[in-house]
Amino acid sequence: MNIVVGVTGGIAAYKSVQLVRLLVKAGHDVTVVPTDDALRFVGLPTWEALSHNPVTTSVHDDVARVRHVALGQGADLVVVAPATANTIAKMAAGIADNLLGTTLLATEAPVLIAPAMHAEMWRHPATTANIGTLRDRGVHIVGPAVGELAGGDSGPGRMVEPEEIAEAALALLTPRDLDGVRIAVSAGGTREPLDPVRYLGNRSSGRQGVALAAEAAARGAVVTLVAANISADVLAEARHPSIAVVPVGTAAELADAMADAAVDAQAVVMAAAVADYRPAVVSDRKLTKEGGGVPAIELVETPDIVAGLVSRRRDGQVIVGFAAETPQSEEELVERARRKQQRKGVDLLVVNEVGWERGFESAGNAVHILGDGGEVVATAEGTKREVATAVLDAIVEALAPLRRR
Numbered sequence: 001m002n003i004v005v006g007v008t009g010g011i012a013a014y015k016s017v018q019l020v021r022l023l024v025k026a027g028h029d030v031t032v033v034p035t036d037d038a039l040r041f042v043g044l045p046t047w048e049a050l051s052h053n054p055v056t057t058s059v060h061d062d063v064a065r066v067r068h069v070a071l072g073q074g075a076d077l078v079v080v081a082p083a084t085a086n087t088i089a090k091m092a093a094g095i096a097d098n099l100l101g102t103t104l105l106a107t108e109a110p111v112l113i114a115p116a117m118h119a120e121m122w123r124h125p126a127t128t129a130n131i132g133t134l135r136d137r138g139v140h141i142v143g144p145a146v147g148e149l150a151g152g153d154s155g156p157g158r159m160v161e162p163e164e165i166a167e168a169a170l171a172l173l174t175p176r177d178l179d180g181v182r183i184a185v186s187a188g189g190t191r192e193p194l195d196p197v198r199y200l201g202n203r204s205s206g207r208q209g210v211a212l213a214a215e216a217a218a219r220g221a222v223v224t225l226v227a228a229n230i231s232a233d234v235l236a237e238a239r240h241p242s243i244a245v246v247p248v249g250t251a252a253e254l255a256d257a258m259a260d261a262a263v264d265a266q267a268v269v270m271a272a273a274v275a276d277y278r279p280a281v282v283s284d285r286k287l288t289k290e291g292g293g294v295p296a297i298e299l300v301e302t303p304d305i306v307a308g309l310v311s312r313r314r315d316g317q318v319i320v321g322f323a324a325e326t327p328q329s330e331e332e333l334v335e336r337a338r339r340k341q342q343r344k345g346v347d348l349l350v351v352n353e354v355g356w357e358r359g360f361e362s363a364g365n366a367v368h369i370l371g372d373g374g375e376v377v378a379t380a381e382g383t384k385r386e387v388a389t390a391v392l393d394a395i396v397e398a399l400a401p402l403r404r405r
């Protein structure tokens, strides 16, 4: 999506460097529109290098493409951070004496501002009135925070951290089409113990399942994330008031946790990589070489968790399975997925090709999504969050007729 980031002349401009990085990292096309005063704090090359887009402050540049209004017309979101008392006043009055001003007047996109100023300026009746005017017009306001200010004094007026602004910005771009919908998601890889120190496992990092949980929560869902052996840094993406994390280790624990979570869920997503087999015997003591010879490990099959969830499916529930395949062609990939879908009985099947360097652990993914007749209803390729968006779009579509009943 196209995001315009307006930067005005306050010391907090240095924090917007991180804001631009976060928005670009989230996959958005970001154009920075600084005011002349903002460039006294952070230079133009920094904004161009980080946004990968040309930057100007003038309404007289790029006139052929009517840049002074085109930026606002083409924006999906405009963020002003920091927003000084001066720019807030101009916004309230509709003054357009620079490129940011014309952009703000020309846009019909949501606008988010992050005020930053001294406490006295924030408390001034003029600023209070201007903020009230902007709120009434539907402008979204994040902050300011209370804390130490540039002059060493403290009080309300500090710009909130770039992570918080990015979160508020991304929330404004996200549809709330899963408001109140309960979703159970499994993620990560199970570990089946051989003895107190060893296990049979797989390389799933949990990234894909965590991205699904985070995207679902951003769209308004209430999520239970059953997390099998996921590291803290990957799980950090799932920090959201609407996500409850249930940590599990083995396939049996994951089966129990998903059975509980599915009871009142409208959608169930099995993105976890579950062991198909586990050691028949788990030694209480560490297996050693002392007995001599190479040990033979007898395996027994684990229950098919998703097939069990399908057999207990409640009315109106959509169940999504994943398939991790190592095919030799795209036809084989889709054919194998079709057979897996029929075997498991899921409503949607998301198939990804996996290998030494794809699917598992990587930051990106590429999937085909099969509908309940085995037809490919969507494909997606990109970050795991982008793939999650496509999977949730398919879930929203599958839920629509069931929610109307």
Ligand code: PMT
Residues within 6 Å of the ligand: 187, 188, 203, 204, 205, 206, 207, 208, 209, 251, 270, 271, 272, 273, 274, 275, 276, 302, 303, 304, 305, 306, 307, 320, 321, 322, 323, 324, 325, 340, 352, 354, 359, 360, 361, 362, 384
């Ligand atoms: O975690 P990442 O590093 O981000 O990697 C993501 C991923 C590649 C693990 C993920 O996108 C994925 O493909 N998850 C499913 C992996 C898997 O176990 O696929 P499968 O083809 O073996 O199983 C098919 C389906 O049956 C899956 O929904 C699986 O959860 C389920 N299953 C499998 C075995 C079992 N005993 N019970 C199950 O329910």
